[in-house]
Amino acid sequence: MFMQNTVRTAGPRARGLIAVRAEAPPTIDALARGFEAFKETHTRQLEEIKKGVADVVTAEQLEKINAALTELQTAVDDQAKIQAAAKLGNGGVIGDIQADPEYTAAFKAHMRKGDKAPADIEAAMSRGTDADGGYLAPIEWDRTIGEKLKQISPMRAESRIITISVAGFKKYFGDRNVGSGWVGETASRPATTTPQIGVLDFTPGELYANPAITQQLLDDAAVDLEKWLGSEVDTEFARQEGIGFTSGDGVNKPYGVLTYVEGAANATRHPYGAIKVTNSGAAAGLTGDGILDLMYSLPSQYAANAKFHMNRLSMGAARKLKDGQGNYLWQPSYASGQPQTLAGAPIVEHPDFPLVAAGNIALLYGDMEATYLVVDRVGIRVLRDPFTNKPFVHFYTTKRVGGGVHDPQPMRALKVAANS
Template sequence: MAKHYPVPRGVMAVRAEGAAPTNAEVKALVEGVQAAFAQFKAEHTKQLEEVKAGRSGADQEAKLKEINGALDALQKEVEDAHTKIAAGQMGSPGAGLRDKEYTESFNAHMRKGDVQAALNKGTAEDGGFLTPVEWDRTITDKLREESPMRELAQIQPTSKAGWTKLFNMGGTGSGWVGETDQRPETDTPTLKSLGFGHGEIYANPAATQQMLDDGEINIEAWLASEVQAEFAEQEGLAFISGDGVKKPAGILTYVEGGTNAAKHPFGAIPVTNSGAAADIGSDAVLDLIYGLPKKYRQNARFLTNNLTIAKLRKLKDGQGNYLWQPSAQAGQPATFHGYGLAEDENMPDVAANALPIMFGDFKRGYLIIDRMGVRVLRDPFTKKPYVLFYTTKRVGGGVQNPECLRALKVAA
């Protein structure tokens, strides 16, 4: 029987859902991550020694997978702790709703179908209703917690159906003149426009009328949770690999060779090869970093998935130091080569010709367009005895500056 390898326990789930952790709990989380990483390094060293000695090192590989899982969970707890602390600092507890009257009327409509006077300002031409400010903000905040790209990218709210941005392509002329020389007209700069792919995303959760009548569910929390799960899954995938047709244009599609490589006036996102047909080396990642202009490296981060992070944890520099380092405090991400790591499971795995790692200043590089207002249509007729809450939101996105970004391609 294989020996079970112990990993740090007892520091998971710092508090009840949504509650901000204490300083002691945050400290315990960080210490747990540090201890798990120390175990990881010890087992990885043993594995390398086994391989050098001509043995398989399979036992150590199994232990590494177990510790990797614990490290992932602990690291996420540390990052979630920062989110909860920040959320607890936003506004004073008990502060009144910004649109209390409308919120109460909206709740009444969701439960009974009654349309009250206070709800008229939310009436839409298509028969739907805009959610109250508090609901809209709650859903947006939950999506931000769920979607790594919403954390990294710039988000632009708009009241329009789409968004177009102008780019100065240069071309301004100039010349030297004397004091009394003529000043002939010079060339003027040229401008190019770029549209961002957008579409409508929807969710359609259902509840029985009896559940609504008896107050068995918290309408606001339930609806936000249902919408969050569906919206986050759909838009998260679109922000990474969406084709821009009735949805955002994904960041990977702007990479050299991608479907949107020729779309941006500034060109495609440059690629750095990994140096191996099916693997990643530390030198290639270093090339990726320094292939990005210095002015964009200050706020740069890596974007990759969980399995790729597990590979990066094993990489060392020339002095044998591990390049991946865990968080030292709440709110600080794990780092690789000194730069923060963001995890998104929609990024590809390491495989031949895949693009498993993006690096750059995502805030300047990628733009998410949010059409203001989530719309909810109460439908008690289509699926009796259930009441459907058809919920929609218009979302768009695309690369606004490819010069801020670089991609690592798995290729020799």
Template sequence: MKSNRVMIGAIAIAASAPRGIVSGVRADGSNATQLVQQLQQAFATFKDEHTRQLTELKAGINDPLQASKVEKINADIANLQAAIDAHNTKMAAMEMGAGGARPLKDREYSEAFQAHMRRGDAQAALSKGAADDGGYTSPIEWDRTITDKLVIVSPMRALCSVQSVGGTGYKKLVNLRGTTSGWVGETDARDETNTPKLGEQAYGWGEIYANPSATQQMLDDSEINLEQWLAGEVDVEFAYQEGKAFVSGDGTKKPRGLLTYAAGGANLHPLGGIEVIGSGAVGAITGDSILDLVYALPETFTGNAKFAMNRNTMLRIRKLKDSDGNYLWQPSLQAGQPSTLAGYAIADIPDMPGVAANALSIAFGDFKRAYKILDRVGVRVLRDPYTKKPYVMFYTTKRVGGGLENPECMKFMKIAAA
């Protein structure tokens, strides 16, 4: 857990993506087109230099300077693409803030919440939002703000389906099929046919928390928006913890992550686990294995399919070609569009494993139909001025769940071992 003690004067709200600096060009809206152009030019140079390197290797020439040049260009491409992705995230954030009807702000409760955060008073007004365990629920607008920011900060929330639930748990019935039929004549007897079976899929839950703090004097003297400050602290910390859990969480006091449903495990899903495709080379990925991964996914799920991997894996797949010598990776063609692999968008998920023996380094499929994230309605905040005087701590909690919806919508690539 990151340090919970944060000085207010040093706080920057981190919901916005950072501006990438690449070759002196900032990833803001005014020059997104310039970034895309630079990326395309860099990729064209990369292809030329990589082809020259491969030609020399075939001729028995191993030039370390040429290899270093290719890797440097590859790294520059990664930085440019990261800057474009950051710009795309900002665009999504602005669209989220501008589109759709938002809940009306509860002015009385919001003012009471601010007063309670600063001085600990306004107990009567806060009581209408009190939880059974003695905590305080946050104002609806503040609660919604945190949820919106989590979608922006957390890649898995942006990819997967998210559902709010009001009960203590969530289970889903799964159709295991099994219905049979037959052909009959007009007057033939109709024997009973098999009835489909149903299975039950449960979802793992956990409580995620953040506990930022500040001195009472800072709270008294500060002119900043305390709700905004606390929301910024919470969304960063929650996204950090959630990101790991939604990818590889073991289900103990946290959601069970997507990668834990790989075929071969126990108690995965009524329909089984997610199929695993080999990488085609020991400790590496081949171009053919990428195509095998794509075509292993049933066509009905390819319409909204995406790749997910970390940036180091992207560096490796950028060199892959198909049988005709065409590069499988392609850069963004315009602002707002991600890079693609074999024609499908790529999502950068830092918590995905890197390329190593037996690692599930790439996921491919329809994430919204494959994995569901569950939010227990309401973020709770408890003001604690007693535990660490002179600091006032803001103990903030949210119950989160997650689990596999349908294993047929997703495929994994496993890196071959020696």
């Protein structure tokens, strides 16, 4: 459902209205018209400030337009996601992994009544059945949840993902410290430095949810248990993953990407060093020059896939930035499925990123897939528990997942600080 958003254009308080009506989804045209209204009002505000007659009403009007623009852009992005999901077909299940009807039937029976799996398929279920009654979720359900997590969690969607079947994952790194030198034909060749090997551990933590449903409802209602349980789990897992992948301390959870920035907790953890920092150019805000300095601090080999990563309020602040010729650095989507951009680079919204405030790392710029690694321990596990909280049956659902930076070089960070 789309709520009605109203954007008042610049002028003597009311020159016109741009409305996104409840009966129709927002369009690219509405977004473009809203941005024109924003630019006109922002220009008027800057002129008032220069004259020393800053108008509070103009400032409030600009913030309302800015907020409405953000909602419009978000709605357009959501439409693109829905269209992309519809193209997947098969309920969002992709790839060549086929459903296992016997396993799925047994899983559903166990969820509803706790029935034991028939003896003739117990062997097929040995990969997911333990003495405590835990089942590995059916493949198609597990994959569907995985796709939902990817759609909801921007870090998972942007990062490199691997699935492991053991307790952890180790990645080995050479320090590239190979010595060399020029010599004459008969000169001696002394030993040069030898590269050393470093190792990083990516150990999954355990993420859990414990939704409950009454036994009577399980007995009497035609409940689609897989759909119900999936809806209970996917949003909560995505929320927790977003926090972990962004700022997690590595204790029973992932190492967050922001903890690898220079001066942060894990700045020395990686053999290749920390994610390098560029100052914004203002003590408590963003500047156009700071954004451009950040972009050009990234090595050119990573620029092709580079994106900005920031939260929604930071996007609102970035929308006001201009280059030296007075052009706005932020641009809205001009076609369905195309992202909003800042200085020509796509923007990814991360709700768990810090705000624009003095000393904060307000945004990242770079290739997140080449930077961050998500490690999934294969399978979502479900334990049916009818005993702990009668008359409710709990479905204790767990997923083991870890993460951390596997290469800090394709990423740069912007710190809100004046240039020294």
